[in-house]
Amino acid sequence: QVQLVESGGGLVQPGxxxxxxxxSSTFTLDPVAIAWYRQTPGRRREGVGCxxxxxxxxxxxxxxxxxxxxxxxxxxxxxxxxMNDQKREDAADYYCATDKTPACPxxxxxxxxxxxxxxxxxxxxxxxx
Numbered sequence: 001q002v003q004l005v006e007s008g009g010g011l012v013q014p015g016x017x018x019x020x021x022x023x024s025s026t027f028t029l030d031p032v033a034i035a036w037y038r039q040t041p042g043r044r045r046e047g048v049g050c051x052x053x054x055x056x057x058x059x060x061x062x063x064x065x066x067x068x069x070x071x072x073x074x075x076x077x078x079x080x081x082x083m084n085d086q087k088r089e090d091a092a093d094y095y096c097a098t099d100k101t102p103a104c105p106x107x108x109x110x111x112x113x114x115x116x117x118x119x120x121x122x123x124x125x126x127x128x129x
Contacts, residue, residue, distance in 0.1 A: 002118040009123030022096030038092035050104035093122040
């Protein structure tokens with residue numbers, strides 16, 4: 001069973017950085033693509049980025065390119081979302097997700113929205129001064 005757990009959310013000021021973690025005690029993350037999503041109340045969930053299996057290629061939503069990065073620590077069975085230079089519009093609940101496939105969905109690669117089958121429970125990020 002795929003159980004994903006996000007952590008690392010919190011309150012930051014605009015311009016600051018935060019690193020989110022996604023891990024699992026029941027599922028090995030390295031062989032599969034992991035995506036990050038975010039959602040604010042009343043709005044549709046949106047993709048933030050995705051990493052292919054292993055230390056594979058990464059893809060990002062346009063508004064976070066150059067500020068966010070996704071990486072893995074295979075030994076810790078963890079995928080990270082490093083968020084730098086945060087803006088107020090980055091405030092949201094963040095989720096990691098997977099379809100248990102090795103590559104990010106082609107629609108994600110093309111910059112389109114694509115949901116996945118398994119999501120964690122979220123970690124909230126607040127950006128406020």
